[in-house]
Amino acid sequence: MELVVVTGLSGAGRRSVLSSLEDAGCTALDNVPARLLEPLLELESKLNPTRVRLAVGMDNRHPEFAEEFAPLLQRLSAGGVPVQVVFVEADDAVLLRRFSESRRPHYLAQDGDVAAAIQEERALLAPVKHAASAVINTSHLTLSQLRRTISELLPDLPVQGTTLRLVSFGFKHGLPADADMVLDARFLPNPFYVQELRSLTGKDLPVREYLLKSDLFGTFVAMAENWIRWTWPYIESEGRAYLTVAIGCTGGQHRSVALVESLAQNLREAMPRLVVQHRELS
Structure with a gap:
């Protein structure tokens, strides 16, 4: 079973990527802690042995994520699990506008300084981005363009069509x-x-x-x-x-x-x- 890990900056569109993968026929699970991924894969292989691909969303809201992600990938690779990591990001100005429009707080902006929180998260996730198979910048992508980008990254995805x-x-x-x-x-x-x-x-x-x-x-x-x-x-x-x-x-x-x-x-x-x-x- 192929594993697609979707991660990236808060507000960059990770959930939209997961939704697109789900629309294309993947099973998609969001907000999976790093420590639960391996037990999840073991359970999934037993319950659904014929499943071709599983997409999981992971993010930095779990404090151990950035630190444990690289060792996790190494263990999965050693275990023969094919993994693709899709890292989703956007420009600072775009992220600031999205947080302002959605009125949602950034989980690192304890004092309300969203700009500083974005920079802090970029630094924390730099090793994760470096390990990614693909990086998608959603700053200027429409939803249809995002779906086309994903289909180019994963060309064997079934095309559902309209x-x-x-x-x-x-x-x-x-x-x-x-x-x-x-x-x-x-x-x-x-x-x-x-x-x-x-x-x-x-x-x-x-x-x-x-x-x-x-x-x-x-x-x-x-x-x-x-x-x-x-x-x-x-x-x-x-x-x-x-x-x-x-x-x-x-x-x-x-x-x-x-x-x-x-x-x-x-x-x-x-x-x-x-x-x-x-x-x-x-």
Whole structure:
């Protein structure tokens, strides 16, 4: 089992790195004391012998960390445990701003002098940084850039990608709270007013055949599909987990359902991580 140790300066983004590793499929544990790491690995190897990689967050809040870290790495290496150490840091001005914005105290700033605490922590962690496999400066990285940096350091990480959620709904029941984009289909011909179609849904072929008689329906599908395909590379580059496109009609039974089904049919081959939800039908 490969071990990835994520450590670094307070406020530099260690938790964000751990979260990115967890999103990529790693088991991630934070705030692990140096003295507990070896017993943890022994227990983990027994409980989960097939686990490929474990990521642990370690920091200097444990007084013995900086002093015990180098001997710990030596013991792990001697025991045949492959270890990568990712050290996360940021510029002083950035760290000062982050502590000011978060209103969280620096654990070394007993007198409130955060700038002095940052310098003290840098000195304490200098040997840890020297032993690191990789150093990431997060001063000017967005979350998506941070994830790309991690994927470059660990190229065999599984890429989860962005999930496209297509949701149909009825406006009379309210907007979906998690929608990133809402499209209104209420101007399309309404099968509700056709007696033999009223009890059916947009999943049923007679409803879809009725709607396809209108050029508006095909134009709606084409324009929505073009927009999703055009924006998709940019959405994925942001590292987003989900993009939710909600399409609504009056009741969420006919038009919106048929539109979502048509879009899903057109997009599924190009976007295998696609989820369809018909809110009012469920």
